Amino acid sequence: MAYDTQPKASHFVDGAYLEDTAGELIEVIYPATGEVIARVYAATDAVIEAAITSGRRAQAQWAAMSGTERGRVLRRAADIMRERNHELSVLETFDTGKPLQETLVADATSGADALEYFGGLAGSLTGEHVNLGGDWGYTVREPLGLCVGIGAWNYPTQIACWKGAPALACGNAMIFKPSETTPLCALKVAEILHEAGAPAGLYNVIQGMGAVGGKLVTEPRVDKVSLTGSVPTGRKVYAAAAEGMKHVTMELGGKSPLIVFEDAEIDNAVGGAINGNFYSTGQVCSNGTRVFVHSSIKDAFLARLKGRMAGIVMGDPQDEATNIGPMVSQRQRDIVEGYIAKGKAEGATLIAGGETPEGAGFYIQPTVFADVTDEMTIAREEIFGPVMAVLTFDDEAEVIARANATEFGLSAGVFTRDISRAHRVIGQLRAGSCFINSYNDAPVELPFGGVKASGVGRENSKAAIEHYSQLKSVYVRMGDVEAAF
Numbered sequence: 008m009a010y011d012t013q014p015k016a017s018h019f020v021d022g023a024y025l026e027d028t029a030g031e032l033i034e035v036i037y038p039a040t041g042e043v044i045a046r047v048y049a050a051t052d053a054v055i056e057a058a059i060t061s062g063r064r065a066q067a068q069w070a071a072m073s074g075t076e077r078g079r080v081l082r083r084a085a086d087i088m089r090e091r092n093h094e095l096s097v098l099e100t101f102d103t104g105k106p107l108q109e110t111l112v113a114d115a116t117s118g119a120d121a122l123e124y125f126g127g128l129a130g131s132l133t134g135e136h137v138n139l140g141g142d143w144g145y146t147v148r149e150p151l152g153l154c155v156g157i158g159a160w161n162y163p164t165q166i167a168c169w170k171g172a173p174a175l176a177c178g179n180a181m182i183f184k185p186s187e188t189t190p191l192c193a194l195k196v197a198e199i200l201h202e203a204g205a206p207a208g209l210y211n212v213i214q215g216m217g218a219v220g221g222k223l224v225t226e227p228r229v230d231k232v233s234l235t236g237s238v239p240t241g242r243k244v245y246a247a248a249a250e251g252m253k254h255v256t257m258e259l260g261g262k263s264p265l266i267v268f269e270d271a272e273i274d275n276a277v278g279g280a281i282n283g284n285f286y287s288t289g290q291v292c293s294n295g296t297r298v299f300v301h302s303s304i305k306d307a308f309l310a311r312l313k314g315r316m317a318g319i320v321m322g323d324p325q326d327e328a329t330n331i332g333p334m335v336s337q338r339q340r341d342i343v344e345g346y347i348a349k350g351k352a353e354g355a356t357l358i359a360g361g362e363t364p365e366g367a368g369f370y371i372q373p374t375v376f377a378d379v380t381d382e383m384t385i386a387r388e389e390i391f392g393p394v395m396a397v398l399t400f401d402d403e404a405e406v407i408a409r410a411n412a413t414e415f416g417l418s419a420g421v422f423t424r425d426i427s428r429a430h431r432v433i434g435q436l437r438a439g440s441c442f443i444n445s446y447n448d449a450p451v452e453l454p455f456g457g458v459k460a461s462g463v464g465r466e467n468s469k470a471a472i473e474h475y476s477q478l479k480s481v482y483v484r485m486g487d488v489e490a491a492f
């Protein structure tokens with residue numbers, strides 16, 4: 008293999024690669040072939056201790072710098088990421104199996120956006136002066152301290168930056184634990200931040216499964232935990248963090264509705280449904296996997312959708328012509344196959360896909376089911392794969408109620424040409440990240456996150472600053488102190 012996917016060592020701690028082969032072996036598998044392309048070891052207690060000690064030391068040093076100086080480091084890191092975008096994208100494709108066509112534009116570039124945006128904000132994180140009628144007060148925006156980021160496997164570079172950039176901008180240090188399925192890319196983020204001038208230990212990356220994540224979450228010297236993962240893991244991590252009264256951000260799963268009204272521009276709605284179901288082979292938390300189509304346009308919608316699916320190019324993800332890559336792992340493909348079987352068994356109509364191709368790699372066909380009802384398993388549970396469920400509706404109030412009838416609340420989308428209806432409906436959908444005549448855009452300037460079981464807190468935008476800093480308030484008396492005795 009021309010590209011060397013084996014990292015220099017498993018962890019990046021205190022400004023350098025660090026190895027400890029006493030940890031559990033993690034084999035990194037290239038999803039397109041099933042080959043082992045790298046080996047790393049889960050962090051031992053010694054590695055965790057080194058990450059915590061160096062993180063706390065670096066945090067004190069970093070917080071003593073001005074916001075402008077900190078921001079300069081983040082913006083330099085953004086520039087380095089952009090210069091190396093091609094190389095980083097190829098690695099992201101090896102790590103995840105996502106097609107290079109996507110990774111070139113959505114991963115290191117999105118990470119660089121976050122570093123640039125929060126680098127720009129860092130110098131403007133000030134408090135307030137408060138007039139108290141003679142006396143006065145002021146607030147200081149302070150860092151939380153040592154933050155832990157725990158990542159999912161679908162966007163390893165992006166998640167490492169979406170958590171790291173606001174944390175560092177606010178003057179915190181971070182220990183990031185990538186998903187054990189995709190351990191490679193975050194190491195590059197750590198390398199780049201170090202090269203850009205971040206003090207040694209400020210952004211440490213350590214590997215491991217849930218057990219390593221669990222140790223970090225319960226560590227008393229950790230002040231905040233930000234998780235991207237599934238709802239069951241979120242429940243465990245949130246509960247463990249609560250024991251130590253730690254700050255949390257939870258970016259969890261979804262089963263989001265995408266509503267297509269009868270007056271929608273059908274090609275755009277079909278495009279939105281494709282982006283919201285098949286990008287990254289369906290492994291996107293905000294996907295609009297319940298596509299509610301007005302019954303009067305169901306046939307036209309399905310016909311256009313089927314036509315557009317002839318444009319699927321499934322194959323070698325390193326080939327830029329490929330637009331559908333494999334699933335991230337055998338395990339994830341097995342899960343998706345199970346849901347497709349349930350869809351068939353519970354009586355949904357298979358419109359497209361539904362098969363697992365022969366041969367190496369964890370490929371599965373992008374799949375569309377129609378005539379799906381609210382009770383079917385594929386309409387209720389997060390699949391995290393390329394499976395679109397098309398349901399029909401007749402009435403606005405009815406579809407809003409059905410769209411909201413889920414424990415999740417990450418995203419929601421509406422396609423309609425009626426501007427009043429668009430805002431009226433979005434106003435009633437219980438979701439954190441919404442779209443009108445679009446789907447799955449995630450610019451760094453807009454808050455991202457869920458309501459209900461989909462999460463707590465927001466990533467990106469100025470809102471993320473609230474989740475990586477805290478206010479100290481100071482009362483200043485100008486006169487004498489009056490006391491009862």
Ligand SMILES: NC(=O)C1=CN([C@@H]2O[C@H](COP(=O)(O)OP(=O)(O)OC[C@H]3O[C@@H](n4cnc5c(N)ncnc54)[C@H](O)[C@@H]3O)[C@@H](O)[C@H]2O)C=CC1
Pocket residue numbers: 157158159160161162184185186187215216217218219220221224235236237238239240241243244257258259260261291292293389391417457461462
């Ligand atoms: N809302 C969002 O921003 C996103 C949410 N997701 C969600 O992530 C899920 C898929 O990712 P997976 O990696 O399978 O999720 P997962 O929940 O299995 O694992 C997520 C991370 O948590 C770690 N972990 C597991 N148990 C832990 C514990 N007890 N304590 C601390 N850490 C622990 C894992 O090692 C991994 O790094 C999907 O459900 C998806 O919806 C994925 C991407 C974005």
